[in-house]
Amino acid sequence: MIHQISIQGMLGATHARKGDERRKALLGVKGLRKRHGERLLFDIGCLEIASHSAYVLTGMNGAGKSTLLRVLGGLERAEIDSLRFEGMEERPYPYPRALRESIVYVHQHPVMFSTSIAHNIGYGLEVRGVAKEEAARKVEEAMAWAGVAHLQDVEPGRLSGGERQRVALARAKVLCPKLLLLDEPTSNLDGQAREQVIELIPTMVEAGGSVVIACHDRDLIGLPGVQRLKLRDGQLEVR
Amino acid sequence: MSLLDATLRAFALLFTGDPDLWRIIWVSLKTSVLGLLLATPPAVLLGYLVAMHRFKGRRIAIWLAQAALSLPTVLIGLLLYLLLSRHGPMGPLQWLFSQPGIIAGQFVVAIPVLLAFTLAAVQAVDPRYAETAVAHGASRVQVMVRVLHEARFGVMAAVLSGFGRVISEVGCALMVGGNIEGETRTITTAIALETSKGEFAQGIALGIVLVTIALLMNGVLMLLQGDAHVARDRP
Numbered sequence: 001m002i003h004q005i006s007i008q009g010m011l012g013a014t015h016a017r018k019g020d021e022r023r024k025a026l027l028g029v030k031g032l033r034k035r036h037g038e039r040l041l042f043d044i045g046c047l048e049i050a051s052h053s054a055y056v057l058t059g060m061n062g063a064g065k066s067t068l069l070r071v072l073g074g075l076e077r078a079e080i081d082s083l084r085f086e087g088m089e090e091r092p093y094p095y096p097r098a099l100r101e102s103i104v105y106v107h108q109h110p111v112m113f114s115t116s117i118a119h120n121i122g123y124g125l126e127v128r129g130v131a132k133e134e135a136a137r138k139v140e141e142a143m144a145w146a147g148v149a150h151l152q153d154v155e156p157g158r159l160s161g162g163e164r165q166r167v168a169l170a171r172a173k174v175l176c177p178k179l180l181l182l183d184e185p186t187s188n189l190d191g192q193a194r195e196q197v198i199e200l201i202p203t204m205v206e207a208g209g210s211v212v213i214a215c216h217d218r219d220l221i222g223l224p225g226v227q228r229l230k231l232r233d234g235q236l237e238v239r
Numbered sequence: 240m241s242l243l244d245a246t247l248r249a250f251a252l253l254f255t256g257d258p259d260l261w262r263i264i265w266v267s268l269k270t271s272v273l274g275l276l277l278a279t280p281p282a283v284l285l286g287y288l289v290a291m292h293r294f295k296g297r298r299i300a301i302w303l304a305q306a307a308l309s310l311p312t313v314l315i316g317l318l319l320y321l322l323l324s325r326h327g328p329m330g331p332l333q334w335l336f337s338q339p340g341i342i343a344g345q346f347v348v349a350i351p352v353l354l355a356f357t358l359a360a361v362q363a364v365d366p367r368y369a370e371t372a373v374a375h376g377a378s379r380v381q382v383m384v385r386v387l388h389e390a391r392f393g394v395m396a397a398v399l400s401g402f403g404r405v406i407s408e409v410g411c412a413l414m415v416g417g418n419i420e421g422e423t424r425t426i427t428t429a430i431a432l433e434t435s436k437g438e439f440a441q442g443i444a445l446g447i448v449l450v451t452i453a454l455l456m457n458g459v460l461m462l463l464q465g466d467a468h469v470a471r472d473r474p
Contacts (some may be wrong), residue, residue, distance in 0.1 A: 075370050105374040111367040114389060124375035175375065 024087075026051040026179060026210055027072070027103075031081025034067055041067060042234040049179060049212065054205045056221050057214045059231035065214035066108065068231065069181040072212070073105030086178075101128075102178040108187055110168030112156030117148060117167055120156055124175040138174050146170035146200060162193025169200050173207065180204060182213045186220065248440035249447060259421075260441060264448055267425040270338055270412070271405045274345025279398055282350050286357025286397075287383055291369065304358060307351035313410025315347050320414050336417035341425065344411035349401040356400055360393020361386060392464050399456050406452060 027049040034041045041064040049055065059065050070076040074095035083090045090096040104124070113120050118139050125135040143149040146166040151159065159167065165185055172180055185201070186194045198219055205211050212229075213220055221228065228239035252260050289300050321327050323335040323343070334340035364386055372385040387394060409427035416423030418432060426445045433442040 073374055075373065100373075100376055105370075107367055107371065109367075111365055111371055113368065113371075113385065123372070123377075127372070127375065127377045127381045171375065 023050040023052050025049075025084070026053075026086060027099075028084040029072070029080060029082070032068075032071070032078055033080075034064065034071060034076075034078040040234055042231060042236070044068075044236045047236060049210055051178065051210055052205070052208060053210045054202075054223070054226045055210070055212045055229050056223075056226055057212055057229045057231065058216065058221060063231040064234070065231055066183050068236075069105060069183050069212065069214055072179075073103055073181050074100060075105060103181065104172040104175055104177040104179075105181040106168050106172050106183060106185065108183040108185075109161075110164055110171075112159060112164060112167065114156060117152050117154065117156055117159075118143070120167055121171045121174055123171060128175075142170040142174040145173065145203070147196065160193065162189050162196060165189060165193070165197050166200065169197070169204070173204055176207065176209065178209050180209055180211045182211060182215075184215050184217075185213065186215065186217045242439075245439040245443050249442075249444035252440060252444045253447065257444075260444060262421055263424050263426055263429045263445065266338065266341075266423065267406060267427075270341040270416075270425065271345055271402060274342045274405055275349050275398065275402050277342070278346045278349040278353055278401065282353035282401075283357045283387070283394060283397070286354045287361050287387060289354075290358045290361035291383075291386070301358065304351060304354045308355050310351065311410060312344075312348050312408040313414065316344060316411035316414030319344050319347065319411065323415065335415065336419060336423060338416075338423060341412050341416040341423055344415045345405040345408075348408055348411055349405050352401040352404045353397050356397030357390075357394055360390040360397060363393060364390045395463055396460060399460050402456060403453060407449060 025048060027047075029047045030045065032042070032044040032047060057065050057068065067076060067078075071078040077093060080092040083092045083096075085096065085098055085102070088098070090098065113123065118136075119126075121142050122135050122139040125138060130138070140149075143152065146169055148163060148166050148170060151163060151167075156164075156167070169182075169185070182201070186197050189197060194217075198217070201211065201213065201220065202223070215221065220226075230237040230239060286304075289297060289304070319340070320335065322329045323332065323340055324330055325335075332339070334343060368389045369382050369386050372382045377385060407427060409431055412418075412423070412425045413428045413431065416425065416428065418424050418428040424432075426449055430442040430445050433439070433445075
C-alpha cells in the first residue's frame with residue numbers, strides 16, 4: 001500500500017505540472033481491424049493517444065490487448081484505414097520510420113540478448129548510431145534508474161524475472177520514446193520484484209513520453225491520471 | 240604387408256614429413272577451406288532469409304534444401320564435369336582437372352549443409368529476439384546480425400559440418416579434380432587410389448589425418464558451445 005500511495009503521488013504531481021495544454025494528439029488510428037483467419041479479433045473505429053499521457057488497456061484474456069499493442073508497435077499487421085502521427089498523415093505499411101523511431105514495444109516476457117546487461121540496454125542507441133561516449137553515459141543513467149547497476153557483470157541469461165523486466169524497461173527508456181507500449185509488465189512478477197517494476201512506470205511518464213500498459217494489475221489500473229481503455233467484444237471503450 | 244606394418248609405415252610417413260603426403264594434405268585443406276569460405280556467406284544469408292520470411296514456395300525451398308543434403312557428391316561431380324568440360328557452358332574457364340574446379344565442387348557440396356543447418360539454427364531462435372531488435376529501431380541488416388548472433392552456435396555447427404562434408408567427400412573431387420599427383424590429389428582421392436594399388440601405408444596415414452581433423456573440429460565446436468547454456472536467454 002505504501003508503494004501505491006507513492007506512485008499515486010508521483011503521477012498526480014506529474015500530470016498537474018504538465019497540464020492539459022501540453023497534451024497534443026500523438027497517435028491517431030482510424031478503422032483498425034485485426035482478423036485471425038475468419039475471426040475478427042477487434043474492430044476499432046478510432047484510437048487516439050495523446051502526448052504526455054498514460055493509459056491502461058484492460059480486457060479479458062484473448063480480447064486482443066497484446067495484439068493491439070503489437071500492431072501499434074509495428075510487429076504485426078492489421079487493416080488500418082488511416083494513421084496520423086504527430087499531426088502528419090502516414091501510410092500504415094511499410095511501418096513508417098517516424099513511428100519506428102518513436103514507439104517502443106516491450107514484451108510481456110522480455111528476452112535478453114546474449115551479450116551483456118549494458119549492451120542490452122544500449123542496443124537501441126547502438127542501432128541508432130549514437131556516439132559511444134554518449135551511449136555509455138545514457139546506459140549508466142538508465143541502469144541507475146532501473147536499479148540494475150549492480151547487475152552489470154551478471155550474464156543476461158541468469159537474471160530473475162523482475163531483474164529482466166527492469167532491464168527491459170531501461171532498454172526502452174534509454175531511447176526516450178514518445179510512446180512506450182508495455183505488455184503486462186507485472187504479470188509474471190510478485191512481491192518486491194513487482195513493486196520495483198510498478199515504481200518505475202510513473203517515472204517513465206514523468207520523463208515526457210506517453211505510455212500504454214496492457215495489464216490486469218489493479219495497482220496500475222487504479223493509478224490517478226491514467227486513462228482507461230478497455231477491449232471488449234472487439235470494441236475499444238474509453239473510460 | 241600386415242596391418243601393423245602398414246600402420247607403422249603410415250606414422251613414419253607422417254612424422255618424417257614426407258613431402259608427397261603433406262602436399263596432398265595441403266591441397267585438401269586449401270580446396271576445402273576456400274570452397275567453404277566462398278559457400279558460407281551466401282548459404283548463411285539464404286538460410287536466414289528462408290527461416291525468417293514467409294513467401295510462396297517456402298516449404299518447397301526447405302524441402303529442396305533438406306533433400307540436397309543427401310545428394311551424392313559423385314552426382315554433383317558429374318554435373319560439374321559436364322558444365323566444366325571443354326564443350327560445356329563453363330568450359331572456357333578451364334577449371335576441369337584443376338584446383339579451382341575442386342573448389343567449385345566443394346562450394347556446391349557445402350551449400351546444402353550450410354543452408355539446411357543455418358535454417359534450422361535460425362528457426363530455433365525465439366522470435367522475440369528479432370522482434371526486440373525491430374522494436375528498438377534495428378534495420379533489416381541489424382536484425383539479421385542480432386539473430387545470427389543469437390544463433391551463432393548453430394551457425395558454427397553448420398560451418399563445421401560443412402567442412403566435415405567437403406574434406407571427406409571423394410566423388411566430386413575425383414571427377415572434377417582428376418586425382419592428378421601434386422596438383423589435384425586430395426586426401427580422399429589419394430586414399431582411394433593407394434588402396435586400389437595395395438599401398439595401404441599412405442592410405443592409413445591420410446586416414447589418421449582425416450580423423451585428427453574431425454576430432455579437432457568437433458573439439459573446437461564443443462569448446463565454443465561450452466557456455467551456450469548460459470549465453471542463451473531462458474525462455
